[in-house]
Amino acid sequence: MSANNPLVSDRNVEFLLYEVFDAEALCRLPAYEEHSRETFDLVLQTARKFAREVLFPTYKAMDEAPAHMEGGGIKVHPLMKQLFPKLVEQGGVAMTRPHEVGGQQLPHTVATLVALYGMAANLSAVSYIGLTAGAAHLIETFGSEALKAEMMTRMYSGEWTGTMALTEPHAGSSLTDVKTTATPTAHGYHMLRGNKVFISGGDQDLTANIVHLALARIDGAPPGIKGVSLFAVPKLRVQEGKLVANDVQCAGAFHKMGWRGIPSIALNFGENDDCRGWLVGEPHRGISQMFQMMNEARLMVGMQGIATASVAYHEALEYARTRPQGRPLGSKNPSRPQVPIIEHADVRRMLLRQKAIVEGSLSLGVQAARYADLAAHAATPEERRRAFLLLEMMTPVVKSFAAEKGFESNALAVQVHGGYGYTSEYLPEAWLRDQKLNSIHEGTTCMHSMDLLGRKVVADQGGALRLLGDEIGVTVRRAAAAGLDAGLGSAIERAMALVGEVTMGLASLGLGGRVEEMMRHSVDYLDMFSTVVISWQWLLQAAVAREKLAGAPSAPSAELYEGKVCTAEYWIKTELPRVDHLAQLCRSGEDSYVRMNPGWF
Ligand SMILES: Cc1cc2nc3c(=O)[nH]c(=O)nc-3n(C[C@H](O)[C@H](O)[C@H](O)COP(=O)(O)OP(=O)(O)OC[C@H]3O[C@@H](n4cnc5c(N)ncnc54)[C@H](O)[C@@H]3O)c2cc1C
Known part of the structure; x- marks a missing residue:
């Protein structure tokens, strides 16, 4: 490294x-x-x-x-x-x-x-x-x-750790199918029985105890998602002032391609009928309560995707500056020394794409974090509501864009390293392995595309989408005032209008009961939507950079600002045009993979 x-x-x-x-x-x-x-x-x-x-x-x-x-x-x-x-x-x-x-x-x-x-x-x-x-x-x-005093304080102080114990062998994307059971007792706790899989940090020898925040069904609960409750299930329970085993067994660790510092394990609750769990919040409200942790985790997974792409991008940048190979196209004289590979246009293409993905998604990640702060603490209820709606809508985008495009970015970092990138002597291959998880855990990309299209953009009769349009409008005017090429802003506004039209068309299919058709291209919809949102973030960064350039900045700052404007132009001119094609797919009803009979593969 x-x-x-x-x-x-x-x-x-x-x-x-x-x-x-x-x-x-x-x-x-x-x-x-x-x-x-x-x-x-x-x-x-x-x-x-x-x-x-x-x-x-x-x-x-x-x-x-x-x-x-x-x-x-x-x-x-x-x-x-x-x-x-x-x-x-x-x-x-x-x-x-x-x-x-x-x-x-x-x-x-x-x-x-x-x-x-x-x-x-x-x-x-x-x-x-x-x-x-x-x-x-x-x-x-x-x-x-009581739970706060016994568990929360020890977790916040780092004395104990916590996990998120949702997934079961048959219930991954479909948490409706959680089967772990919780039988009430007269003592204020429930007896839990069931199997969880992939639980990250589900066991470790770092701390005295671990608290699993687990989903389970109370006996007699209604079927489906509305019958799922949330429990705190400690590995060891406090009994007469001592920590004793709570019948939570580590059934095995998965061998993973990345994220190797933390185990992901299979957990069994109640093999000996002695696993106690304490209800957290209301019975049958487990999923809606768990959404607090899931939404936080989704934004964090987005940041994990950005971080993993970032470290690899910087490694590739350094490698490209120092690795000599070949000569410029116009000067092939073998007596001349080889040039660092960053001198080759195609290597700069790969680096620029990584920069666009890393810094574009990071800008969106910070934007979303700001919405989270305002949703909780802005001065008026209107401002808090506005920030909340935008945050909700951005959550699947932050998570999935960073994971999917981050993977592409990590693959480019391997490519910049040539043959060395494919070896474990260098780190880019390890980061590529780490990155792959981010499009799977905390909901696969498909699940997030359905969340965006089926819930977020249609929330409040499209209110969140209109708010996004307003935000984009403000940025476009700022960019024009800063003196940026007006074509960049108008391209984004046109793309956003197209997103609005496509959304209305798809929403009306859904309202008419044709949900399968509405959702057929949801992943393309997510791609289209994310491309516009990241273009907006690039325009915003370029507008600020252009304003700063007008103020005669120091030489290193001027380099940063020029780089921002150039990268914004790259993304908006080369990536944003894909939106037309994606919109066409979403609207066309093109159905080859629906018609593709499983037997024809
Ligand atoms: C390393 C690792 C760490 C993890 N950590 C945790 C953790 O700490 N806690 C926890 O609870 N879970 C954890 N998970 C589980 C993770 O959240 C699930 O793996 C994920 O939600 C997908 O579930 P699944 O594996 O059952 O895949 P499935 O749900 O079986 O999905 C398989 C494929 O089918 C697709 N698919 C499924 N349903 C549909 C549908 N209705 N429509 C269209 N496509 C569909 C999916 O998109 C996916 O491509 C972890 C997983 C891994 C690999």
Whole structure:
């Protein structure tokens, strides 16, 4: 790995945080009034140093020797044992939570970027922290005071970890089919029985205990999704002041292509009829409550995708600057030295595409985090509602775009390395393996496309879509005032109008009961929608860059701004035109894969 790999560009983070999204303005909201640019810079500085000096050097060793099953439980990598207390000390578990529960009450806009550095350095190592944060937050929001005192506080302090225990062998995408059962008792807990699979961090030898936030059906519950409840199921339960086994068995670890620092395991609850679970929130409201953790996790998966693409992009950039090979097309004289491969136009094409994907999706990730802050803390109910609707609509886009295009970006990083990229001597192949998971866990891309088209864009009679149109309109006017080529803005507005027309057409099919036709090209719809949204984010970055260029910036800043304008032009001129084709597919009713009889394959 390159010693010069920054994992994430600090200057770009500063650009997004302060120049594009004005994070300092958040400090005017009562929830964040104790913060300032100084506190934001301090946490970011600490995170960068930790990521580069402590986390990144452990990545390769942990990828090569995965967490594994031994003696009925999971043994993590010895380096993970050293890292875990340091990760807890960084404050990541409760960074955005209020002081009352031991948090730092930091805006998501900043915390997201703090997390990004750790994810780029060693994705699976930091995911213990992310899972614990989400699980503890569920108990904070929906749990009883007793659960908060016993479990949440220990999770936020890092004494115990948490997991998300949803998936079962027959219930992955379809959580409606969860079969784990919960039998009420007279003692305030339920007896759980069932099998979960793929549970990340489901066992480990890092902490004294683990709390699984698990979905199960209370005996006699209604069928379907409305009969699923949420339980806190500890690996060890507190009994007479001691921790005793709670009949939660680790049934085996999956051998995975990536994310090797954290195990994904099969868990059995109640093999000996002695597994106690405590109801979290209301009975039968498990899925809607779990959505709090799932939505947080989806945005985090988006950031994981961006982080994994980012670290590989920076590695490829460094390699391209230092790897000599070949000569310019116009000067093939063999007596001349070879040039670094970055001199070849096609290598720059691959690097530019990676930059467009990484920095375009990062801009959207920060935009979404800002919506999350405003949805919770903006001054008026109208502003909070507006931010909430936009956040809801952007969640499947952040998650899926970063995962799908991030995979393409990671593959390009391998390609830039040529034959060396295909070897495990170099890290791009490992990041490519890590990235693949992001389009699968937390809902596959298809599930997110159906969420976007079937729920999010049609919510509030298309209200969220209109809000997005307004946001784009503001950016287009800003870009024009900054002096950017007017064709860029008008192309995005035209594409957005097309998205609106396609959505109305598809929604009317759905309203007419033709849901299968509405959803036939949902993945193409997601692709179309994401392409427009990322174009908007590029126009926004280019508009800010053009404004700054007018103010005679320093030479390094001018390079950043010129690069932003050039990348925006690249994306909008070469990628946005795909929207016409995707819109045509969505509207055409083209049905080859529906007609394709399974027997014909
Ligand atoms: C490494 C790893 C870590 C994980 N961590 C966790 C965790 O911590 N907690 C947890 O609960 N789960 C976890 N999961 C599970 C993960 O969320 C599921 O694997 C995922 O939701 C997909 O479910 P499945 O594997 O059963 O695939 P399936 O649902 O069987 O899907 C298989 C394919 O069919 C498609 N498909 C399925 N249904 C439909 C449909 N109705 N319409 C169209 N296409 C469909 C899917 O898009 C996919 O391409 C993890 C998985 C992995 C691999």
